[in-house]
Amino acid sequence: MSESWFLNLETVYAVTGAVLFVFAVMTFRDKGNRHRYGSGLFWLLLAVAFGFGGVLPHWVTGMLVLVMVGIDGLKRVSIGSYDETKHEQQVEHASRLKNKIFLPVIAIPMVTFIFALAFRIAGLDSSAVNRAALIGLVVGGIVAMILALRITGSTTRTLFQEGRRLNDAIGSLSLLPQLLASLGVIFTAAKVGNLIAGGIQSIVPENSLFLLVLANCVGMTVFTIVMGNSFAAFPVIASGVLVPLIVKPFGVDPAMVAILTLTAGSSGTLMTPMGANFNIVPTALLNMKDQYGVIKFQLPFALTIWSFHVLLMWILIKTL
Amino acid sequence: MLLPEWFKLAGVFIVVIGFALKLRTTLVVVAAALITGLIAGLPLFTMPGQEGIVNMLGRAFSENRLMTLFLITLPAIGLAERYGLQEQSAALIRRARAATVGRLSILYQLFRVLHGFLGLRLVGHAPFVRPLIFPMSAGAAETKGEVDAEKLEQIKAANSASENYGNFYGQNLSVVQPGILLVYGVMKGLGYEVSLWRLILFTTPIVLLSIVLGAVQFLHLDRRLNVTAKKNG
Numbered sequence: 314m315s316e317s318w319f320l321n322l323e324t325v326y327a328v329t330g331a332v333l334f335v336f337a338v339m340t341f342r343d344k345g346n347r348h349r350y351g352s353g354l355f356w357l358l359l360a361v362a363f364g365f366g367g368v369l370p371h372w373v374t375g376m377l378v379l380v381m382v383g384i385d386g387l388k389r390v391s392i393g394s395y396d397e398t399k400h401e402q403q404v405e406h407a408s409r410l411k412n413k414i415f416l417p418v419i420a421i422p423m424v425t426f427i428f429a430l431a432f433r434i435a436g437l438d439s440s441a442v443n444r445a446a447l448i449g450l451v452v453g454g455i456v457a458m459i460l461a462l463r464i465t466g467s468t469t470r471t472l473f474q475e476g477r478r479l480n481d482a483i484g485s486l487s488l489l490p491q492l493l494a495s496l497g498v499i500f501t502a503a504k505v506g507n508l509i510a511g512g513i514q515s516i517v518p519e520n521s522l523f524l525l526v527l528a529n530c531v532g533m534t535v536f537t538i539v540m541g542n543s544f545a546a547f548p549v550i551a552s553g554v555l556v557p558l559i560v561k562p563f564g565v566d567p568a569m570v571a572i573l574t575l576t577a578g579s580s581g582t583l584m585t586p587m588g589a590n591f592n593i594v595p596t597a598l599l600n601m602k603d604q605y606g607v608i609k610f611q612l613p614f615a616l617t618i619w620s621f622h623v624l625l626m627w628i629l630i631k632t633l
Numbered sequence: 634m635l636l637p638e639w640f641k642l643a644g645v646f647i648v649v650i651g652f653a654l655k656l657r658t659t660l661v662v663v664a665a666a667l668i669t670g671l672i673a674g675l676p677l678f679t680m681p682g683q684e685g686i687v688n689m690l691g692r693a694f695s696e697n698r699l700m701t702l703f704l705i706t707l708p709a710i711g712l713a714e715r716y717g718l719q720e721q722s723a724a725l726i727r728r729a730r731a732a733t734v735g736r737l738s739i740l741y742q743l744f745r746v747l748h749g750f751l752g753l754r755l756v757g758h759a760p761f762v763r764p765l766i767f768p769m770s771a772g773a774a775e776t777k778g779e780v781d782a783e784k785l786e787q788i789k790a791a792n793s794a795s796e797n798y799g800n801f802y803g804q805n806l807s808v809v810q811p812g813i814l815l816v817y818g819v820m821k822g823l824g825y826e827v828s829l830w831r832l833i834l835f836t837t838p839i840v841l842l843s844i845v846l847g848a849v850q851f852l853h854l855d856r857r858l859n860v861t862a863k864k865n866g
Binding site: 322325326328329332333362363366367369370371372373374375376377378379381382385386388398403404405406407408410411412414415417418419420421422425426429430433446447450451453454455457458460461462464465467471472473474475476477478479480485486487488489490491492493494495496497498499500502503504505508539543544547548551552556560566567568569571572573575576579582583586587589590591592593594595596598599600601602603604606607609610611613614617618621622625629 | 707711756765786
């Protein structure tokens with residue numbers, strides 16, 4: 314069962330690609346969009362890269378990405394027109410449909426949750442559980458579409474127009490998490506991390522435990538800010554700083570310092586636009602004016618909890 | 634190429650400057666990737682024994698499509714909004730007098746920590762925050778007074794932050810979560826076989842701290858929203 318088509322992520326990518334294809338066709342035909350050909354081409358290429366990413370040679374996908382970024386760089390990705398409803402109409406619908414309108418949006422998290430939970434209980438390995446949550450998200454999206462159509466009595470055309478309205482509001486930012494992942498791969502191939510770890514090794518005095526702990530946490534956080542992801546930073550810092558400079562010479566508990574180093578990095582993730590899927594995509598999803606609004610809100614929290622990491626690590630090394 | 638090692642940091646500088654000047658984000662990131670790769674002497678396209686930059690770009694893009702799957706939820710959310718989702722959320726929450734932006738954010742963060750503890754991994758901005766938590770929070774704020782654009786920004790930021798706080802720290806509470814497995818794997822590779830349960834033991838104070846700090850920040854936001862609401866009458 315574990316490798317059936319149903320549990321295959323390529324299937325859900327193809328479904329999502331098909332939705333993007335519908336958005337692309339609607340965009341090409343939308344005379345209210347200032348750059349309908351540029352925007353339409355952008356969404357069409359994304360549909361192809363999404364739906365066929367598993368079968369296309371990687372260099373072809375890479376070229377598609379470069380063209381998409383080029384179109385966006387020339388500012389040819391713009392929002393369209395969607396026959397939007399007035400606020401009074403929405404209030405009127407709300408008083409008619411009452412709480413039934415929640416059914417589709419509750420279906421999305423419910424189905425996601427049920428899929429993840431079912432595979433967790435079935436005792437599959439963690440990668441299958443992760444996949445199940447993603448498949449659940451897509452199945453949930455489809456179930457929600459069906460429920461929304463049933464409850465509102467609206468047309469499929471309006472359904473996708475409304476989807477396109479939200480999609481256009483996010484625009485090219487939806488590419489960003491994937492582009493940043495690519496940047497991470499290239500940073501790793503270019504050994505940028507080793508450079509950072511080497512820099513720390515050459516600055517910090519070898520006998521001052523507190524300064525070493527501080528440098529370890531600074532290094533982890535800075536590298537996370539650069540990579541946008543503490544998981545990418547941890548192997549570099551653990552092998553370049555934590556183990557050779559702290560665990561080995563001082564004989565400290567490796568489990569304690571390792572997990573605290575990882576979550577010290579989480580502060581970096583909270584502070585960086587490189588963590589786009591956590592910090593930038595939500596601002597687009599929620600139509601925020603300030604692209605860095607979420608990061609600014611998280612900043613005091615991130616700095617406070619980071620300081621506690623340094624202190625806690627140092628105190629635990631001293632007392633354990 | 635005989636460039637000094639530190640030239641490889643050019644990509645990092647491009648990103649920092651590009652983000653600071655709010656240049657076209659997609660372009661900045663791809664430029665940084667191309668320049669870093671070229672300085673490191675990587676070929677543009679794959680040659681025998683060496684993966685090319687464009688190939689890496691395509692491979693990483695394909696392997697990370699999961700990050701963009703949330704697009705599939707947009708049609709249903711959009712249609713529900715057209716038929717009064719936000720208005721009905723507001724109407725519902727107006728009846729729950731105890732609900733505030735801060736309390737909803739705290740509750741949601743706890744809910745996400747619970748996910749982590751149960752070994753469930755997901756990013757909740759698309760499935761939870763956009764369709765449910767934000768409309769409920771906006772509705773709760775409306776019961777306390779006028780909600781202007783500035784306040785709305787703060788509410789959106791707080792809701793998004795509560796998702797990140799709950800997700801980042803809560804996920805380390807289960808041995809099936811990738812963070813714990815990553816630490817275990819890396820440390821084993823470096824010659825230290827650590828106990829998974831000890832990792833969870835030492836992350837617990839941080840999880841508790843994240844809940845307390847989050848609560849402090851969210852309740853502070855409630856007070857700020859209230860003060861300005863009263864000032865504006």
